[in-house]
Amino acid sequence: MKRRAFLAGIGVTVVAASCSSNSTPTASSKNIPDAISAILRKPRYAQAKWSLLVADVSTGETLYELDADRMALTGSTRKLFSVGTALNALGADHRVTTPVHRLGTVDAGVLNGNLVLVGNGDLTFGGRRIDANTVQYTDFDHNDANALGTAILTPQDPLYGVTELAKQVKASGINAVNGDVVIDDRLFTPYRVPNGNLLITPILLNENMVDVTVDPTQPGQPARLDYRPRTAALAVTGAITTGPADSTSSVALSDQGRIECVGSPGCGGSVSGDIPAGYKAPLTGSETFVGTFRIDDPASFARTAFIEALAAQGVTVTAPAVAKNPPPPATTSYSDDTRVASFESAPLRQDARLILKVSLNLGANLALSLFGLSKGRNTIQGALAAERQSLIDQYGVDGNQFSFPTNGSGTPDSQAAPRALVRLLTAMAKTPVAADFQSALPIMGVDGSLAHTGQTLAGKGHVFAKPGTTIMPGADGETLELEAQNLAGYIETKSGRTVAYAVMVNDAGPVLNIADDVGAVFEDEGEISSIIYETL
Template sequence: MSSATNCGFLILTCLLDSLMKYPRERSRGDYMKSDAHESKKLCYLLLGTIFLITVCQPFAGAGGNSQDSPLEGNPLPASVTEIMNDTKYDHAFWGILVEDLETGEVVYQLNPEKMFIPGSTTKLYTGAAALDIIGADYRFETPIYARGNVDSSGNLNGDLILVASGDLTMGGRTTPDGKIDYTDIDHSYANSIGNAILTTPDPLSGLDQLAQQVSAAGIKSVSGDVIIDDRLFDKINPPDSANDYTLTPIVINDNLIDIMVKPAQPGMAAEVDWRPQTAAYAIEADVVTTDANETARIEISTGGPGIINVSGQVPAGEDTIVQTYTVDDPSSFARSLLIEALERQGVKVNASVKGNNPADLLPATTNYSEFERVALLTSLPFSENLKLIMKVSQNMQADSLLPLMAVKEGKRSFWDGLIIERSFLEKTGIDLNAVSISDGRGNSPADYMTPRTTVDLLRYMSSGNDSQVYRDALPILGVDGSLATSVGPESPAKGKVQAKTGTTAKYDVVNDRLILCSQALGGYMNTSEDRKLAFAIYVNNVPVKDVKEMKQVSNDLGSICEAIYEEN
């Protein structure tokens, strides 16, 4: 077999900002259309926050099931080689490694030492490092301080200051039983793949709790301002994220405004609702309901400071369509929402709800001991937040783990977090020469890893105090998260595989099709014979003509898991 050629990348800016500039044409009944016109529109739509947009060169001489030399392990099951020999994989490159966690036996392997584009299986590495550095039981504490004196009438002659702690949900996903809520398709993917499902808890629940405590502390009015202290770490738009989000220690509703569009009768205006609602943002809607056979087309754009324009059309009978708008200033957004939460609790604030966060009025970070703490929000254990990140592949939160790890080690930046992650990976004993990581989510063109390094990491994480926490955070095949529909309800492997998915794709302009630069899966399996396995499956460079074929590649990896489950 000839050696693999280098893979060059060109990042295309097709994330949230770009999506807002183009109409979103999407109808659940029309998702699988194969005509060229619709295919092109779907390609531009789908390649958003869930997919890294890249240009990949195929690995020369790397056939779908070839390898450099014979290796230990059993022959791949016939059903697996049948999948790999399908014509759609003629130009693809496969990597597989399956090991028995108890005996160390190599069960199957194919190109285990070759480097692959990992997609979001990068989160296996980020999440493992964060679990080690931050700790499964760690809880983020977000205080509010009163700067100034409270007089006999309950008026604070000064300011309320919320000090952001890096809590990535701020109580907005907490369920009554003390868990973090998530859905199989997170709202952070609403603009890219559609069909997003909103969680049940009120995204403002945490701010409401803080406001209740401020009121209970005897404060009835605030003559000064409300300020968000967001200085915990250096804010950054992660490289290769096309500026679709800012990493910041203050996060409310993932710093998104959810926009719900519900059709009415043909010819009538569609109903447009949104959450969280705040006076800081107004929505101007012009969405009409069309006949049922028309295609949904929704465009979201900025109409000026604090104005969100929602326009387009939705067909009658369509389910409510969820889209999102990314706020451009998370601290000012949080400030407005906190002022409104205070007012709901009867605390009158003299400052305007609208306007920028007055960060220039913040005290030195060493001065908070001089002020009275009047409220405190304590998060769920970090283990719950990790579950959210891994189950739904939450990109912004995965990238946020890097500066949060840096803070735990007395540093401040995204880049510091990557250096700290390397220190953790050194401890695991994996071959760092076979790993390349430049972000938390798996979006960087510099992200590469081998099946061997992934399985070695999984083996390391299978023992120790955090082993069950790590495993429980992963999507379950056929049950939840990004693996919910990868196998059918009658699959024998349903519920027996816990693994992280990864997808990296691009639009092939010349051929008007998609190229899957990577579809990946890495995790754990309890087989039919109760063998405990760790595995990594990668396939790179798969041409697919439409969205249906792209989904089939993901399902093929699910079928490979079924075969491994049944053969062992």
Template sequence: MRGFSFRWRAWAGVAVAAVTVAASAGPAAAGKGDGPGVGAGIAAIMKKHRYAHARWGLLEVDEKGRTLRSGNAGEFFIPGSAAKLFSVSGTWRTIGGGHRFTTPVLAAGHRHGAELDGRLVLVAQGDLSLGGRTGPRGTLEYTDIDHTYANDVPGATLTPQNPLAGIDELARQVRRSGITGVRGDVVVDSRLFTSSPGLDPAPTPLIVNDNVIDLLTTATSAGRPARLTWRPHVAPYRVESHVRTVRRGGTTDIDVTASPDGTSITLTGTIAAGAKPVLRVSQVRDPDAFGRTALIEALGRAGVTVHAPATGPNPSGLLREQPVRGQRVAAYVSPPYAEYAKVILKVSHNLGANLGICLMAVHAGGHRCDDGFGPLTAFVRKAGVDPRQVQLLDGRGGNPVDRITPAAFSRLLRYWERTPEAARFRRALPVLGVDGSLAGSCTRAASCPAHGKVFAKPGTVAGYDAVNDRLAVGAQTLAGYLDAGHGGRHTFFIGVNGASAPGIEGVLAIGEDLNRIAALLQERAAGTAR
């Protein structure tokens, strides 16, 4: 299950204005309760006590556009991270699945042999990974529970790649250009775009390691301090651990706190002997200063001496002209955007989904991230979706105003099936029992015929209900494709708004219920139901 938009800020009383994207309608959206029945197995799931006050939505459409099952298909649902189907699709089709981000370093000033009398300028281009996830074959790597969810979802793990790989490569290229000394400063030019209040987490033009510090705690023996490793090591960030190892079977509970500027991080709590290592993250509060220091340190490792102090604020006041004029002495070229889309969809990457809004703005010649909703609206129209059925103020599906109808999801998914990139888009979605957010369900084909045959994006919106001391699950959704056999594929949406759970495990159980419904639909569609 996963795909969390876990902290719904509306429940904290934040008021925002809605931006609605709209498109042309396809066949009339199905009304309440029409279409064939859902079957006893699905009905039994929907009648569980946790859904006593909830509202369900269901829509299944075959490859010929015929509605097979429908309930509340024309009504708005809180989408959660299933909204990423729209933001990622819009970005993919606007900037192109083959688009590569080229992040240059410019030498502005005068060269005197190997010395630069001037400054190096890293011009940030909105590259989400900057080499930090890139595998040896140029693909972007991920784990089924991403490190960005480590503080909210149990079991998050790290990819093995060096999060500073792109920064290190830029530094090596600077050295290969013949520069061994910089008498001026190093500056990050992050003027590509400015973020918008509705985007949380806020995208930044320069992103290193998803703008977080990874903190991995490993148990030792009972009564002794736990072992801590962390990355990336960039000054002036410092980490202190006060986590103790307790007896086997004891409580594992680790908290992270940070100083106001984020550079002093402290871990407290306990980890049980024999427990798996526990990952936590701490936010980088100033990505430009962090990236500048990381580059200066990488230059030092590459044999380039920078005379300016490595730490401190990014000296953006040195950037007077737009664009910066100077000799390109390094450039990091990313994998194609389709690889980024895969990671965003597989692990429900919130920062990456919001970044897509900003990238569409830049593509359209804008500077504010809000300018990206115009291209998103244009894409939604092109996809044949009714514009009044898609309401978004972010890319991740976590804003209080976000609403999408099941019919809109179906039209979007059917649009992709008519494109040359249909298979690549479908494979970018989590696959039931195989990878990403759906890896933990239906794990064996022998006991679950739908294994590997459901391609879908889940979403969750949940927050604390203080009246009942439980979690209120604003939304749990799942939208994607069912393999119907013989080359056929059905689009589907399953969603429930207004459920409740005693804790995080209960939220995960609601996701499992939707996964089971999807499996039952797939088995029926393919004729393998037992």
């Protein structure tokens, strides 16, 4: 329970392979307060490598510095780059439009041809939607449900987007589709990232997941199983027994929660195990177990859901609802005249808030891809190259002080120096999206992945920062090592100035108990942040 609680609080990623810094520290320091130095000298950090930089956002003046040019593993502080550059390139008000086009003529309400839904990279696509301008998140996000053993689901209908599109198709005068329904997912080339082995695609329905809930009943009786979204694409079944109140929960999802059969008739996932009567989730205290199945064929998943949404609105389709998504047509087939429906996302500032508050790996990589598209690049390699060039040319980040070889979310191989992070943050503070970017960050003691940190410190409510934590196996393959624990963002100081800062510790030693060992490091960085708040 302690391990999982801490994981939820800071977004820890445990990865399978080690990666070490390849640079030589500068051993430089400037003006470090004694109170911060005392923390860095704690016995637990005898072999650790600390680095720190604090700079005034308005003047660029360096205020505190310690080995600020040392390259270090970033963890999820990498997301500051991918989300920040996308937000600035596209604009905080940018919305993603998901259109539906008819390919063929409509005769007496019958479309003789295919109906095509074009995936354009809408992260939430109607899910989490509070209203047209706002999406909801929780401190225990469903994207982390399997890693944490719990989640709090947002209450919104994940099928809202396809339902709204189906209503518009019906209103356009189409009552039947004598053809097929196609999901066009060519916006960018789908790819996997090593951070969680996530599949990143242009079409996302419930972020390409099926949420599973299990509620206990009476000892010896079957537990109640439910899931969402309910579509013919995936049937979730299971036999979960309600155990005695003092028993241990053993609820498990088949295939390690990964579904590869979507698009084939009879595709299913199963849930098994026991759940105790009076079950309380380890983090939330919820009486409901929450887990997720990840979908490996998002286009076929969305296709089935859209066909069912059309049927619910009285639009029949001759093609079977459950089938592999057909190849999309030539892009020249689309025009304003063929558009029969469209769905608009909330503004991008809302996606930035969701991604940074809960450290959403899927969203950070999608943001990187959208940035790449703004530069004419439709592959992950192209997006990374365009981002790197922009960071150097537009933001003034030294290219020797960061390395992002594979992904936009951080672990396991992204590296940067504190000076690179602070340079980005300082440059972002001078952009039109500065206020949106800062407010999207977790606030210490208030919300997101910093909600439970520093609640008694003077800096509570004044520190806006992104944590980044990476734990890796030790050389023996059995023990765990704290390879990275970082915090970077903005502090509105006691004197009224705004500073950008990055505090990073790498190679911080073995982890015997995550809550005790890593939790203490995380609290120390919160205290360092609060000292900066009080002394500047």
